[in-house]
Amino acid sequence: MWGRIFVLCMSAALVAAAAGSSPHAEELELLLKSGQVNARISDNILEDASLDVPELVRKYNYPLEVHTLTTTDGYILGFHRIPHGRDQNNDPNVKRPIVFLMHGLLSSSADWVLMGPGCAFGYILAEAGYDVWMGNARGNYYSRTHVRLRPDAIFNTDYWDFSWDEIGNIDVPAMIDYALQLTGNDRLHYIGHSQGTTTFFVMNSLRPEYNQKIISMHALAPSAYFANSQNLLLKAIAQFTNPLDSMARLIGLGEFMPNSQIMSWAGQSLCMDEVVFQPICSNILFLIGGWHEDQHNATMIPVKLGHTPAGAAVRQLVHYGQSVKDKEFSRFDHGTLKNRRVYGSYRAPRYNLGAITTPVFLHYSPQDPLANVNDVDRLFRELGRPVGKFRIPHDSFGHLDFIWGVDAKVLVYDRVINLLKSMDVHSIDEEA
Ligand SMILES: *[C@@H]1O[C@H](CO)[C@@H](O)[C@H](O)[C@H]1NC(C)=O
Secondary structure, three states: OHHHHHHHHOOOOOOOOOOOEOOOHHHHHHHHHOOOOOOOOOHHHHHHHHEOHHHHHHHOOOOOEEEEEEOOOOEEEEEEEEOOOOOOOOOOOOOOOEEEEEOOOOOOHHHHOOOOOOOOHHHHHHHOOOEEEEOOOOOOOOOOEEOOOOOOOOOOOHHHOOOHHHHHHHHHHHHHHHHHHHHOOOOEEEEEEOHHHHHHHHHHHHOHHHHHHEEEEEEEOOOOOOOOOOOHHHHHHHOOOOOHHHHHHHHOOOEOOOOOHHHHHHHHHHHOOOOOOHHHHHOHHHHHHOOOHHHOOHHHHHHHHHHOOOOOEHHHHHHHHHHHHHOOOEOOOOOHHHHHHHHOOOOOOEOOHHHOOOOEEEEEOOOOOOOOHHHHHHHHHHOOOEEEEEEOOOOOOOOOHHHHOOOHHHHHHHHHHHHHHHHHHHHHHHHO
16 A cells, blocks of 8 residues: 555656566665665665566566466456476476465465575476466455456455455466466476465365365465464454454455554564564564574565565455464354355354365474464374475474575475475376
8 A cells, every 4th residue: 555655756766666566666665765774785686676576587587477367256366387497497398297386375476486596486396397387366466456346446345355265265276277278287286385275275175176186285384273373463363353344444444454553563562672674573474474583584685575565355364363263274254144144054164174185295394483383283184185294304494484484495395396206206107
């Protein structure tokens, strides 16, 4: 929201504000001009912070395709594909196994590329021989259109009437079907981070036919149960989940606005005695996710701030708040009357994890305050076909470090790629 206000005040932006710029390119520029930031930031970093995903990927000479589809309920999703590598596995005419990547809450496909070639998982997978598809959920910067509803409508928040239930039930299956149809592949691998794991569990429990379409699933920071979550912001939200509209009044409108009261409260309490780059204190993603100093590349802060938060509905947070409060993994609780109409029962039904027969690998960190070890263990026990549960071998690996951590390649991605390769061999054996 402040981006739109500031853009009116902007005179000469270094990077054009229209097509090709990241969600927070203008705010970042304004922040830097204001002199509040002492750090010296190179032009290269500033450019990475300001370009949108397609421009950013092309800057590093990787192939990037933009794809668009309209969901059954009218949301227009824009998602991204890196069809092959740049330095290795770069023949465009070879058919490759697909990996579908799904971002977390308030994030976008930028998560998989913003750390740059050699570090970001999207590039590493393309170099390893995969056809990389990166989804974008409804409501984020790249999927913020609808055939009829307006995200910025002032008197009507209908556009934002969704949680991660709809993202998992409608958006992710639509993007997967699109990728399979375009490439002619029968199946693909799925990798999700945080909410990107939630949406997989939603999809495969509500639509078990997707079990056949997914060779293997790799959950980075597995997020289904939150009974033991230590995250301050989610715990605060959990207090306000009922009734829904008191929550909505507290936070704003249909869209989750990062500059709300709850945010400044959380920002103050978390940043009080931390010596960090101040804008991070009020960045919703850092508050929700948590990170660890030794995995945190300070040089890259402007790039992270340029691309996140990328947009989400209030309901996505409220739905997580319900999960914290109810200690269950259930569909969105609309309140008894509407539940009865929507689900045919007064209570919101639980997702049936046992119906998920895709081989699932969970990658978790004991230091992740969001995806707590006990919650991960419960998830693993209840899945229909849990195959591996891997603890990140690091003392202090946080929730956001799975995508932005300095050592994410060594600690997480290399293992996931080995598992993908072994599942590829395995699935060829099964077909033979
Ligand atoms: C941090 O990011 C900068 C800029 O991309 C890079 O040059 C540097 O190698 C990174 N540091 C680490 C420890 O990864």
